[in-house]
Amino acid sequence: MQSAFDIAVVGSGFAGSLIAMIARRLGRSVVLLEKGKHPRFAIGESSTPLANLLLEQLADRYDLPRLRPLTKWGTWQQTYPHLACGLKRGFTFYHHEAGREFTDDDSHQKQLLVAASPNDRIADTHWYRPDFDAFLMNEARELGALYLDEVDLWGVNMEPKRPVLQGRHRAQQLEIHADFIIDATGPRGFLHRALDLPEVPVPHLPPTQALYSHFVGVQSRARDCSGNTLKRELPPYPPDDAALHHVFDGGWMWVLRFNNGITSAGVACRQGAFDLTRGETSWQQFLDKFPGVRAQFAEAKATLPFVHVKKLSFLSGEAAGANWALLPSAASFIDPLLSTGFPLTLLGVERLARLIETKWGQPDFATELSNYSMQTTMEIVSAGRLVAALYASMHDFELFRALTLLYFAAASYTESARRLGKPELAGETFLLGEHPTFAARCRSCAEAALRHPTGARRDLLLRAIQQAIQPVDVAGLGQDRRNWYPALAEDLFVNADKLHATRGEIQAMLERCGFN
Numbered sequence: 367m368q369s370a371f372d373i374a375v376v377g378s379g380f381a382g383s384l385i386a387m388i389a390r391r392l393g394r395s396v397v398l399l400e401k402g403k404h405p406r407f408a409i410g411e412s413s414t415p416l417a418n419l420l421l422e423q424l425a426d427r428y429d430l431p432r433l434r435p436l437t438k439w440g441t442w443q444q445t446y447p448h449l450a451c452g453l454k455r456g457f458t459f460y461h462h463e464a465g466r467e468f469t470d471d472d473s474h475q476k477q478l479l480v481a482a483s484p485n486d487r488i489a490d491t492h493w494y495r496p497d498f499d500a501f502l503m504n505e506a507r508e509l510g511a512l513y514l515d516e517v518d519l520w521g522v523n524m525e526p527k528r529p530v531l532q533g534r535h536r537a538q539q540l541e542i543h544a545d546f547i548i549d550a551t552g553p554r555g556f557l558h559r560a561l562d563l564p565e566v567p568v569p570h571l572p573p574t575q576a577l578y579s580h581f582v583g584v585q586s587r588a589r590d591c592s593g594n595t596l597k598r599e600l601p602p603y604p605p606d607d608a609a610l611h612h613v614f615d616g617g618w619m620w621v622l623r624f625n626n627g628i629t630s631a632g633v634a635c636r637q638g639a640f641d642l643t644r645g646e647t648s649w650q651q652f653l654d655k656f657p658g659v660r661a662q663f664a665e666a667k668a669t670l671p672f673v674h675v676k677k678l679s680f681l682s683g684e685a686a687g688a689n690w691a692l693l694p695s696a697a698s699f700i701d702p703l704l705s706t707g708f709p710l711t712l713l714g715v716e717r718l719a720r721l722i723e724t725k726w727g728q729p730d731f732a733t734e735l736s737n738y739s740m741q742t743t744m745e746i747v748s749a750g751r752l753v754a755a756l757y758a759s760m761h762d763f764e765l766f767r768a769l770t771l772l773y774f775a776a777a778s779y780t781e782s783a784r785r786l787g788k789p790e791l792a793g794e795t796f797l798l799g800e801h802p803t804f805a806a807r808c809r810s811c812a813e814a815a816l817r818h819p820t821g822a823r824r825d826l827l828l829r830a831i832q833q834a835i836q837p838v839d840v841a842g843l844g845q846d847r848r849n850w851y852p853a854l855a856e857d858l859f860v861n862a863d864k865l866h867a868t869r870g871e872i873q874a875m876l877e878r879c880g881f882n
């Protein structure tokens with residue numbers, strides 16, 4: 367089979383299908399090429415307020431109304447109850463020590479709960495990727511993208527003006543001519559190998575590994591972990607309805623519950639911290655070390671073979687050329703910590719969509735791609751620096767907790783600015799990377815944490831973090847809330863000036879979002 371298209375998208379995960387849909391809406395002919403077959407397992411499940419806002423804005427801008435209900439738990443349940451997902455009200459962290467039961471008191475020193483939404487209706491979700499990705503792929507097809515699965519691509523010829531993808535589709539030879547190739551095949555994916563692109567280290571990040579699977583029979587342990595022994599006060603949200611993190615020296619574990627009885631769980635840690643190479647055996651040995659986690663998995667059974675990823679982080683030396691681009695998820699990966707994968711990828715989708723919308727066929731298309739490449743790399747490096755600082759602090763939970771607030775402050779400020787229609791306040795770079803004060807301060811705090819400060823230097827760093835977040839803190843993160851941070855409208859009203867907004871503008875935004 368031989369065909370010609372404006373755009374070939376390689377990889378039909380959520381991101382490949384999404385950019386294919388947008389390209390169709392912009393009038394481009396599109397082929398979407400997939401190695402496997404839907405529905406299929408994919409890792410990377412926990413969305414965030416910023417990820418959902420980006421998805422919502424892409425759905426609005428490119429007239430994709432069927433995607434909009436997927437951006438909130440409530441509308442998802444109403445519109446697509448047959449697509450499994452999980453309820454995510456926030457980020458829950460518990461700190462564990464090897465060999466010890468988890469205990470805490472009402473000061474919550476061993477925990478951090480940061481609410482992302484005030485109610486279930488407008489809450490975020492964990493995407494059950496077999497359902498979610500198959501749905502998006504079908505949407506891309508409905509919009510006219512030619513979808514070919516079970517494709518085996520073995521190369522790309524970049525010599526002709528129009529690059530040619532070569533491979534096989536089932537029993538047939540395949541030759542696809544495309545003006546522009548978008549690689550959405552994930553880290554160390556198709557173009558990275560076909561173009562022999564260099565891999566470069568993500569600066570500061572220690573080498574990390576992961577072991578994960580899907581399970582049934584996982585217990586709810588978060589209520590026992592709440593530490594609120596006298597049960598005088600309720601946490602800001604049920605701690606299990608969240609991205610639940612068990613943090614320990616050298617790594618952390620995620621637990622994400624879906625509404626179909628399945629729970630996604632896995633460990634990410636420094637190479638050498640634990641032996642994770644032996645699947646189920648390593649998993650059980652890991653649980654045996656942490657009694658505070660083990661009970662949660664006492665009855666659990668894996669529903670899929672365990673996956674061990676020897677080296678998690680990845681950065682391609684280039685993310686785009688004159689007529690090709692890697693989505694951020696193909697150009698890089700940092701770590702699942704802080705769920706940066708989706709927002710970074712969606713920012714990349716947003717940028718490529720703008721390029722196709724405004725620069726298609728124009729001489730500066732290639733120049734703009736080169737800017738895209740630089741911006742993609744820059745964002746990974748700065749997000750990677752913060753994640754590296756968190757890895758360096760996992761033994762010191764007070765410092766770890768403070769560092770996460772840099773992320774939460776930047777993310778909630780960006781979300782609020784965009785929702786207020788003032789995106790320029792947050793700039794175009796992830797985690798306020800262009801902000802006049804925050805960007806430099808965040809960087810310097812992360813660098814200080816990487817030097818493993820103790821004593822007075824550590825105290826200084828804790829104060830520097832507070833100073834860094836203060837100008838952009840619109841979520842009460844600087845308040846002493848004993849590490850339980852609810853999502854309160856009042857925090858936005860009190861901090862309206864930081865968003866250059868009136869009380870009325872904040873009120874209107876909250877009503878638009880269904881906050882009350």
Ligand SMILES: Cc1cc2nc3c(=O)[nH]c(=O)nc-3n(C[C@H](O)[C@H](O)[C@H](O)COP(=O)(O)OP(=O)(O)OC[C@H]3O[C@@H](n4cnc5c(N)ncnc54)[C@H](O)[C@@H]3O)c2cc1C
Nearest residue numbers: 377379380381401409410411412551552695702705707708
């Ligand atoms: C352990 C782990 C946990 C994570 N957790 C989170 C999280 O909680 N939140 C978050 O935001 N991010 C997370 N991420 C990141 C997240 O997984 C990615 O951002 C996301 O999956 C990217 O989606 P995608 O559609 O670009 O790629 P993928 O989901 O990787 O899909 C790639 C597709 O391309 C296909 N493909 C591969 N090679 C070829 C080829 N040669 N030809 C054709 N098709 C091909 C594959 O079959 C697949 O369908 C996590 C990542 C890891 C490794």
